[in-house]
Amino acid sequence: MIEHRQAGLVPPKPHTAFRDEAGNLFYEEMFTRGGFDGPFSYFYHRYPTTPAREVGETHRGFPAATVDAHAGHPLKRRLYDSNKIEPRGQALDRRVPILANKDVAVYLVHAAESDDAYLANGDGDELWFVQAGAARVESPCGWLDVREGDYVWIPRSMIHRWHLVGGPLRAMVFEAHGGVMVPRDFRNPVGQLRMDAPYTHRDFVVPAGPIATPWQVQDGPLDLFVKKRGLWTRYALERPPMDVVGWEGFVYPWAFAIEKYQPKTGLLHLPPTIHSTFAGPGFLVCSFVPRVVDFHPQAIPCPYPHSSVDCDELILYLRGNFTSRKGVGPGCISLHPAGVAHGPHPGAYERSIGTTRTDELAVMMDTFEPLLPTAQASNLEDPGYHDSWKTA
Ligand SMILES: [Fe+2]
Numbered sequence: 001m002i003e004h005r006q007a008g009l010v011p012p013k014p015h016t017a018f019r020d021e022a023g024n025l026f027y028e029e030m031f032t033r034g035g036f037d038g039p040f041s042y043f044y045h046r047y048p049t050t051p052a053r054e055v056g057e058t059h060r061g062f063p064a065a066t067v068d069a070h071a072g073h074p075l076k077r078r079l080y081d082s083n084k085i086e087p088r089g090q091a092l093d094r095r096v097p098i099l100a101n102k103d104v105a106v107y108l109v110h111a112a113e114s115d116d117a118y119l120a121n122g123d124g125d126e127l128w129f130v131q132a133g134a135a136r137v138e139s140p141c142g143w144l145d146v147r148e149g150d151y152v153w154i155p156r157s158m159i160h161r162w163h164l165v166g167g168p169l170r171a172m173v174f175e176a177h178g179g180v181m182v183p184r185d186f187r188n189p190v191g192q193l194r195m196d197a198p199y200t201h202r203d204f205v206v207p208a209g210p211i212a213t214p215w216q217v218q219d220g221p222l223d224l225f226v227k228k229r230g231l232w233t234r235y236a237l238e239r240p241p242m243d244v245v246g247w248e249g250f251v252y253p254w255a256f257a258i259e260k261y262q263p264k265t266g267l268l269h270l271p272p273t274i275h276s277t278f279a280g281p282g283f284l285v286c287s288f289v290p291r292v293v294d295f296h297p298q299a300i301p302c303p304y305p306h307s308s309v310d311c312d313e314l315i316l317y318l319r320g321n322f323t324s325r326k327g328v329g330p331g332c333i334s335l336h337p338a339g340v341a342h343g344p345h346p347g348a349y350e351r352s353i354g355t356t357r358t359d360e361l362a363v364m365m366d367t368f369e370p371l372l373p374t375a376q377a378s379n380l381e382d383p384g385y386h387d388s389w390k391t392a
Pocket of ligand 1 (some may be wrong): 306313342
């Protein structure tokens with residue numbers, strides 16, 4: 001939902017008879033959000049969208065991000081290492097849930113194979129951050145090429161599958177139950193991205209679609225897995241679903257490279273919200289990218305210790321020397337829960353005085369509801385992290 005787009009063949013008016021040269025009717029599908037009041041797209045299919053040979057149970061599906069009443073207890077700073085997840089299986093159903101609350105679930109993916117079926121995730125928008133590898137995302141909107149460093153947005157219930165390019169794919173995935181989008185204050189009254197937003201319309205890559213033509217439907221698997229309320233249903237389709245010859249609207253997958261994020265620096269240290277990138281109900285995603293740091297002669301560029309009493313904070317460390325942490329390498333994920341003060345490791349605060357740049361690259365998510373660890377997260381946890389602040 002960045003801007004209006006149109007690709008392929010669409011009729012001059014919606015809801016009118018639209019035919020190919022031989023007189024065959026195309027079938028319109030309205031893909032609407034927020035009931036019929038929100039953003040929407042029109043899809044024009046070669047075939048009717050509803051037939052399925054069979055609907056039923058499936059043994060496939062990624063583990064639900066479930067947490068028990070004692071998850072996250074005792075309350076302490078935690079560190080997880082995504083490098084411990086071996087490449088295995090498909091992005092479709094080999095996701096490791098690590099943290100969750102009612103608004104968002106966080107999964108880690110280390111896929112070794114392309115998806116052999118389609119997924120439509122009805123439980124939320126998916127915001128991916130590609131840690132390593134490259135892929136092509138196939139959807140009715142067309143092919144979307146993505147690579148390391150990209151955020152990738154997959155709209156709720158959009159049929160798609162991931163094709164790996166050249167090797168395994170590592171990613172962190174936020175499943176946002178109320179959606180995820182550009183923060184409202186980045187737009188002007190007509191919806192255009194403002195000049196002071198940290199990115200421009202040109203920074204977003206959209207699918208080069210559609211995939212099908214009036215004469216040829218894209219071949220593909222006949223299995224479609226639909227996820228809703230954490231449960232998976234298998235649809236055995238009559239025909240491959242990539243039969244869209246044209247589409248128009250605001251809802252389509254897109255990619256945004258973190259390197260295109262334009263950071264802001266102040267005379268003195270600015271709060272982390274200055275790095276806002278995407279947002280959804282109950283959470284905010286921020287990008288920390290290489291930049292000039294605070295330029296007051298007495299500035300302390302390292303983040304000040306803080307008690308953000310209403311937010312849990314997750315950070316995925318990607319590259320560079322993260323100013324405030326030691327012993328935290330690429331692929332590590334810290335969770336600093338509300339209720340416990342957090343800040344730089346001992347010595348980092350003092351050492352930052354006089355520095356002029358940072359080369360850190362990291363993705364942060366702040367949530368208003370506590371992010372609780374799953375049972376799978378404990379396999380990735382560094383048990384000594386909380387105590388790494390000890391000075392005596
Ligand atoms: Fe923080």
